[in-house]
Amino acid sequence: MVKLAEWRGKEIFRRYGIALPRGRVVRSPEEALSLTESGDIPLPCVVKAQVLAGGRGKGGAVRFASSPAEAAEAARGILGMEFHGETVKELLLEEKLPIARELYLSLTLDRSARLPLLIASAHGGVEIESVAESDLLRLPIHPFAGLSSYEKRRVLRTLGLSGSTAKSVDGMLDRLWRAFQHEDAELIEVNPLAVVGEGVVALDAKVIIEDDATFRHPEYADIRDDRTPLEEVAREKGIAFVQLDGDIGVIANGAGLTMATLDVLQQFGGRPGVFLDLGGTDDPAKVTEAFLLMARAKPSAVFLNIFGGVTRCDTVARGLAAAIAQVPPAERFPLVARIRGNNEEEGIAILREAGITSLHELQESAQAAVAASKGARP
Ligand code: GDP
Ligand code: MN
Numbered sequence: 001m002v003k004l005a006e007w008r009g010k011e012i013f014r015r016y017g018i019a020l021p022r023g024r025v026v027r028s029p030e031e032a033l034s035l036t037e038s039g040d041i042p043l044p045c046v047v048k049a050q051v052l053a054g055g056r057g058k059g060g061a062v063r064f065a066s067s068p069a070e071a072a073e074a075a076r077g078i079l080g081m082e083f084h085g086e087t088v089k090e091l092l093l094e095e096k097l098p099i100a101r102e103l104y105l106s107l108t109l110d111r112s113a114r115l116p117l118l119i120a121s122a123h124g125g126v127e128i129e130s131v132a133e134s135d136l137l138r139l140p141i142h143p144f145a146g147l148s149s150y151e152k153r154r155v156l157r158t159l160g161l162s163g164s165t166a167k168s169v170d171g172m173l174d175r176l177w178r179a180f181q182h183e184d185a186e187l188i189e190v191n192p193l194a195v196v197g198e199g200v201v202a203l204d205a206k207v208i209i210e211d212d213a214t215f216r217h218p219e220y221a222d223i224r225d226d227r228t229p230l231e232e233v234a235r236e237k238g239i240a241f242v243q244l245d246g247d248i249g250v251i252a253n254g255a256g257l258t259m260a261t262l263d264v265l266q267q268f269g270g271r272p273g274v275f276l277d278l279g280g281t282d283d284p285a286k287v288t289e290a291f292l293l294m295a296r297a298k299p300s301a302v303f304l305n306i307f308g309g310v311t312r313c314d315t316v317a318r319g320l321a322a323a324i325a326q327v328p329p330a331e332r333f334p335l336v337a338r339i340r341g342n343n344e345e346e347g348i349a350i351l352r353e354a355g356i357t358s359l360h361e362l363q364e365s366a367q368a369a370v371a372a373s374k375g376a377r378p
Pocket of ligand 2: 192
């Protein structure tokens with residue numbers, strides 16, 4: 001999977017004639033200052049961190065500036081910041097456009113239907129997972145025929161567009177489809193697609209190139225790396241750690257229980273963001289290390305689901321208690337625990353000492369973790 005930074009995605013968009021704000025990649029506050037002073041980037045402007053994680057808007061990694069000094073200051077504030085484990089090294093400096101509406105469009109692969117899938121929504125600018133299913137149009141696309149006129153009309157109706165704005169989206173749909181096919185993408189997402197004046201502009205670009213096609217794309221050889229920076233650290237330490245798009249951290253042991261835990265959270269409306277498979281470890285220090293790594297991903301809540309076997313419950317609890325003591329209070333997150341099995345009583349007692357209650361049932365604890373991720377106290 002080759003996940004492209006926004007500016008690289010937009011470079012592709014530009015080649016296909018998709019309307020974009022005027023922008024430049026910058027790597028220092030000085031560059032931001034001079035590009036806005038010279039008028040190369042008109043003011044007001046937007047300063048955007050070039051990281052792979054989404055939610056930059058909410059996370060303070062997209063800022064606005066109305067003078068060159070402000071642009072430089074925003075750049076200084078964002079460069080070097082750690083965003084979901086990734087250090088910001090590049091920014092995209094763009095003109096700020098007056099947005100009338102924010103829409104959503106994406107093309108992806110529906111692997112079970114074995115077809116490309118177009119998703120459209122009139123509710124753009126927010127994470128698509130938070131949009132009600134009834135507000136989404138999901139349209140399977142014939143891979144050879146492409147987008148037909150009536151399919152495009154359905155999209156325009158969903159987006160509530162008519163007149164010249166509709167015409168502008170109609171053209172963009174053709175271009176996005178062409179880009180999706182010719183670039184061997186497995187995802188092209190435009191969120192938001194902004195209505196500006198009579199037309200539409202792609203304000204954001206998320207592009208993922210299909211793994212099996214990367215041999216056709218030597219241009220991505222230098223960025224063909226699946227691992228996030230935190231995953232890289234984990235790999236060096238021999239910790240099984242995977243970052244997903246959600247926000248709940250999961251600590252479990254064994255691949256089966258870990259996968260089942262992700263499913264249960266999802267079932268109760270939670271979005272797993274990072275998971276750690278403790279596997280069979282008998283070293284509390286290893287657990288501490290793994291937990292601190294997870295803390296760096298800034299989960300909204302952590303669900304610990306352990307079935308003690310080779311990895312005994314007290315080992316996990318000891319490692320965890322030591323780790324919690326090392327996380328500064330301001331960076332703590334709610335933790336819901338369920339530990340069962342070998343040395344369960346001892347583990348529960350150690351957790352209780354550390355101020356963590358261990359729940360018994362899987363469903364009950366998963367629901368508590370989801371609630372905690374949404375702000376309820378566990
Ligand atoms: P994300 O949060 O990581 O998906 O980053 P986006 O690129 O989607 O930007 C987040 C939000 O910033 C968008 O939903 C817009 O509301 C806002 N934004 C970005 N560019 C512009 C712009 O040119 N003009 C205005 N008014 N808002 C913008
Ligand atoms: Mn976006």
